[in-house]
Amino acid sequence: MLDIKLLQNNFEEISTKLRKKRVDETLLEELKEISIELKERKKILEELQAEQNKKSKMFGVYAKEGKDINELKAELSKNKEEIAKANEIVKELEDKLTKIASTIPNIPDESVPDGEDEEDNIELEKILTPPSFDFTPKEHWDLAESNGWLDFKRGVKLSKSRFTVIRHDGAKLARALINYMIKFNEDRGFKEVMVPYIANRETLVGTGQLPKFEDDLFKIEDEDLFLIPTAEVPLTNLFNDEILSQDELPIKLTSYTECFRKEAGSAGRDTRGMIRQHQFSKVELVAISEPKDSEKVFNEMVDCASDLLKSLGLAHRKVLLCGGDLGFSAAKTIDLEVWLPGQGKYREISSISNTFDFQARRAKIRYKDGKKNRLVHTLNGSSLAVGRCMIAIMENYQQRDGSIKIPKVLEPYM
């Protein structure tokens, strides 16, 4: 959630920054006006309430002294009606305010470059050189089928398109990757957690998926529950409405979950193979930190994911997302894109974001700073998406005969 006070006081600055995210400026203008009116109306209401409270207390005194209370009663009846009226106005304004405010994305950090879409993202660094082949490398769907690792047809039969069955050594590799990643993350101070895959509305609002992006989520029929689109949702909301003590920060967590996304709006993209699925495995990193440390923790997370790829021998690059490509909750995001020889392209395999206090404000996650309660910063990032990592291994470790070598570090986990 946007800091409304910040918007009131620094309107020009905030709206300029939000232009990077293509936020309708009239909406911001409206938000500001509502918030100012709300403040005034609230003051009126509170004054009426104060009077009501004060005079109501007199009843006890009057009763003791045996005084007549009828006049007082009539006065308060009237006041009560005014309170009801004032209250209605305030509630209406509050509703409007939260409705608008909850759909406004986070403000991009200063370091975020201007830009429309992924074309304008900035490559920060290349790690490892892509392997060369003395034959034409295949795409992962060919390799997966010839090795019997993936069964696309039967996945569709069981559910629908964008669902896949993973088999044999493919399934083993997936499990190995999960265990390897978690171990890797634990060695860097991230504690493992297992969480529910189904979350309620409040939880999804806390991290920003709701109310705006309900169409992207699988909803449980007749329940106000949703399948999680990422472990970020339950992990961050572990601390929903909590006040953490300073010395337990930063909290660093890692978790393997399945993720579920409707992929509404991506019709026709990556329909072949396993790049874009409705269900996929992912090992996630989440951190809760003091504001002053979040940049440092952010870099740790980027390094953690990048070093993990490096340890698997996978060439990749770090990309700083431009304003137009930033997600709703993110103030700053670095993507890791892995080299896929079959496609001859770098493709996203990890995305690490710092949301600053945006999610913390929504989810009411605070910490005690001396006597004051302050909002924490929340960060999240894929350790790696398991499916895409498998694709990368298939394509990068393919042999002339179509077989696939397993990276050395994974052998103990197979």
Add this chain to the structure above:
RNA sequence: CGGGAGAUGGCAGAGCGGUUGAAUGCACUGGUCUUGAAAACCAGCGAGGGUCACACCUCCGGGAGUUCGAAUCUCCCUCUCCCGGCCA
């Protein structure tokens, strides 16, 4: 899914419809005492909004209602616990 009990501050646990945002205990923080610690004693100690700071407003699971006044009364919802059914 059926039957019963309950939901109050970090925890435990009081609370007659009237100056109760809430007794008490524990925990915690500061102080006195002590060589130091413990004990004892004194003081402070929920959250959100508001204010330069006060004042003031809201919050006793959530929502609606009765009342001049609700933690206390009524209705609905949610959750928790116990018993039974089902089950990894």
